[in-house]
Each structure stands twice: as C-alpha cells, then as structure tokens.
Amino acid sequence: MCIMCVEIFRERMTVTEARTALRELVATTENEEELEHYQELSKATDEELLELAKDSQPSS
Numbered sequence: 539m540c541i542m543c544v545e546i547f548r549e550r551m552t553v554t555e556a557r558t559a560l561r562e563l564v565a566t567t568e569n570e571e572e573l574e575h576y577q578e579l580s581k582a583t584d585e586e587l588l589e590l591a592k593d594s595q596p597s598s
C-alpha cells in the first residue's frame with residue numbers, strides 16, 4: 539500500500555490528479571520497488587487504477 543493508492547481509494551484524489559502526481563513520483567522515486575509500482579499504476583487504465591488502489595488496501 540502506498541500513499542497514492544490510499545488517496546485514490548479514499549477518493550481524496552481524482553484519477554486525473556493521480557496521473558499527474560504519478561508522473562512526478564516516477565521521475566523522483568529512487569526506490570526500485572516503489573518505482574515499479576508507480577509505473578504499473580501509470581500504465582493502468584482508469585478502471586485498472588481504481589482496482590489496483592482497492593487491491594492494495596488492507597483487507598481487514
């Protein structure tokens with residue numbers, strides 16, 4: 539779970555806003571695992587993006 543997924547999931551951020559933020563994160567993140575995750579998110583369609591955000595929430 540990352541900050542982006544939480545924001546998207548809680549609808550505090552629109553998909554459009556998330557995409558803008560993701561471009562910045564991909565450009566600035568140095569952690570490879572995070573980078574991969576952000577790239578996965580930025581490649582996803584709007585629907586996939588929401589699914590990924592949902593999937594990454596704790597299931598409790």
Ligand SMILES: [Zn+2]
Nearest residue numbers: 539540542543
């Ligand atoms: Zn995430």
